[in-house]
Amino acid sequence: MSDREPPHPVAPLHPELVALIAEAAGAPPGWAELLTPDARLDGDLLLDECELAALAEHLRVRFGPTADLAGLRTGLDLAALESLTVADLQELLPEEDAR
Amino acid sequence: MTRFLLVMPPLTGHVNPAAGIAAELTARGHEVAWTGTESVLRPLLGPEARVLGTGTRAFRAQGGHGLAALRSLWEGFIVPYARFTAKPLDAVVREFRPDVLLVDQHTPAGALVAHRHGLPWASFAPGAMELGRPYRALPQVEAWMTGLLRGLWERAKLPGQEYLDPRFSPALVLATTGPALTGDASPPPQYALVGPVLPATRPADPHFPWDRLLPGRRRVLVTMGTLAGELGADFHARAARALELCGDDVQPVFAAPRELLPELPPQAVAVDRAPVLELMARGALDAVLCHGGMNTVGEALTHGLPLVTAPIRHDQPFVAAQVATAGAGLRVPFARVTPERLAQALRTVLDTTGYRRTAVRVGEALRAGGGAATAADRLEELAAGRPDALTAGRRAAPPL
Incomplete structure (x- = not known):
C-alpha cells in the first residue's frame, strides 16, 4: 500500500469494488482489507495489464457501461496511468452505487 | 554465401x-x-x-x-x-x-x-x-x-x-x-x-547432482530468471513452502542463487544454474514454475511440460496469459500468491492430465x-x- 497521504478526504470504499479488485488480483484472504483509496493500481497493488483488463470487465459487468475503467485508461498518458488509484475507480461507479 | x-x-x-x-x-x-x-x-x-x-x-x-x-x-x-x-x-x-x-x-x-x-x-x-x-x-x-x-x-x-x-x-x-x-x-x-529455437546439441552438465534426483518422484523445476534481492528471496521462500505442501512425492529443483533460497527440505535440489534443456530432454521434470519468460515457456512446452507462471514484468504477464488461455498451465500473481495457493496450482498441473496433454499439443504446434x-x-x-x-x-x- 502507498504511504502517501490522500490529497483530500474520500468516501469509504464500496465493498463490492474492493471484492472485484481482490478477485482480479487473485488476492489471498485478508488482502482486500488492506486496500486504501489512495493505493495506486500499478505501483502499490502491482496489478499488471492482464489483471487490469480482468478488473475492467468485472466492473463493467457489475456496475454497467459507465464504470468504464478501460475507457478511462485509454485517455491517460504513462504518468497518469501510474498515478491511477482505487479512489479513481470508485469515482467511476454510478452515483447510487458509489455512496 | x-x-x-x-x-x-x-x-x-x-x-x-x-x-x-x-x-x-x-x-x-x-x-x-x-x-x-x-x-x-x-x-x-x-x-x-x-x-x-x-x-x-x-x-x-x-x-x-x-x-x-x-x-x-x-x-x-x-x-x-x-x-x-x-x-x-x-x-x-x-x-x-x-x-x-x-x-x-x-x-x-x-x-x-x-x-x-x-x-x-x-x-x-x-x-x-x-x-x-x-x-x-x-x-x-x-x-x-x-x-x-x-x-x-x-x-x-x-x-x-x-x-x-x-x-x-x-x-x-x-x-x-x-x-x-x-x-x-x-x-x-x-x-x-x-x-522456440533450441540449441542443436545439449552439452551434458557433469556438475549437476544427477544422483540426487529421486526415483518415483514428480519433479518441479523452479526458475525465475534473473530475479534478485528481497523480491527474489521472498518469492522463493513462498515457492519452497508451496512445494513442501505439495507432499513428499514432489521433488523441487531450484535454479537460483543460494542466497535467494530459504532452508530447504533434504529432498530439494538447488543449483545456481540448472541444465534446463538437459533435465527436460531426459524426462526428469513433470512441471515448471517460472516467471513466464518466453524462452523458458517455449522450452517447457516443447518438452510437453505444463507450467505454473508467476509473471513479474515486461512481456511476462502476456506470455503467462497466453499459456493459461491455451490450457497448458496456470498463472498465479507473483506478488500476492500464498504458499497454499501456489501449492494448489502446482498440484493441479501435476495431477490433472489435461494440462500435460495440452502442453504436449501446444509444444508440437510450436515445434511445427x-x-x-x-x-x-x-x-x-x-x-x-x-x-x-x-x-x-x-x-x-x-x-x-
Whole structure:
C-alpha cells in the first residue's frame, strides 16, 4: 500500500469494488482489507495489464457501461496511468452505487 | 554465401535463441557476425563466434513492475543503449559489410543503421512484448514509445518521411512463438512465427547432482530468471513452502542463487544454474514454475511440460496469459500468491492430465514453426529477394 497521504478526504470504499479488485488480483484472504483509496493500481497493488483488463470487465459487468475503467485508461498518458488509484475507480461507479 | 550481422542486446534471453539461428546459418555455409556488448556476448557465444564490439557501458538494471518497469526498460535501456551504440554500429557495418542484418527489437539502432546503409534487415522478437501490441488499448503509451523511437530516427539524421518503426521490419519479423500461443492464426505475411529455437546439441552438465534426483518422484523445476534481492528471496521462500505442501512425492529443483533460497527440505535440489534443456530432454521434470519468460515457456512446452507462471514484468504477464488461455498451465500473481495457493496450482498441473496433454499439443504446434531451420530459410529468402523498398539501390551512407 502507498504511504502517501490522500490529497483530500474520500468516501469509504464500496465493498463490492474492493471484492472485484481482490478477485482480479487473485488476492489471498485478508488482502482486500488492506486496500486504501489512495493505493495506486500499478505501483502499490502491482496489478499488471492482464489483471487490469480482468478488473475492467468485472466492473463493467457489475456496475454497467459507465464504470468504464478501460475507457478511462485509454485517455491517460504513462504518468497518469501510474498515478491511477482505487479512489479513481470508485469515482467511476454510478452515483447510487458509489455512496 | 551471405554475410549476416546479428545486432543483439546484452541480454541472455535474447542472445541464446539467436545463437540457434546463427548456428543454422553457419551450418549452411553463411558468414555470421555478432555485434553488441562483447563482454556479455562472448561468454554466451564462445571463443569461435565473431563478435564486433560496440563498447561497454553500464545500463540501469531491469527491475520493478508494471508501468514502472516499462518506463525503466525504455528510458533506462532501449533508448540510451541505442544512442550509445549508434556510431559503433555504423562502423561495424562499414567493416563487416553485411548483406542482411537480424536486429533484435530491443536494439532499434540496428534497424536505423540498416536503413541508413540501404541494407535489408529482419526484426527478431524473442519475446511477446511487441508482437501483439500489448499496449494497443493505451494509445498514449504507444505514442510515448513511438515518440522515443522517432527521436532516435531524428538523432540518426534519417529523413522523417522515411520513418519506419524500427521494431518491425516490413520485410521480415522472426518471432520465437507461434499461433498456438498468440492465438492469431493469420499473422501478417512478413511475420515468421518459428517457435522456440533450441540449441542443436545439449552439452551434458557433469556438475549437476544427477544422483540426487529421486526415483518415483514428480519433479518441479523452479526458475525465475534473473530475479534478485528481497523480491527474489521472498518469492522463493513462498515457492519452497508451496512445494513442501505439495507432499513428499514432489521433488523441487531450484535454479537460483543460494542466497535467494530459504532452508530447504533434504529432498530439494538447488543449483545456481540448472541444465534446463538437459533435465527436460531426459524426462526428469513433470512441471515448471517460472516467471513466464518466453524462452523458458517455449522450452517447457516443447518438452510437453505444463507450467505454473508467476509473471513479474515486461512481456511476462502476456506470455503467462497466453499459456493459461491455451490450457497448458496456470498463472498465479507473483506478488500476492500464498504458499497454499501456489501449492494448489502446482498440484493441479501435476495431477490433472489435461494440462500435460495440452502442453504436449501446444509444444508440437510450436515445434511445427520450424525453429532455427525456418528462421534461416526466411533470412535466406530475404537475402535473395532484396526487396526494392528496403535496399533502394544500396545507398552510399554518409558518415555519421
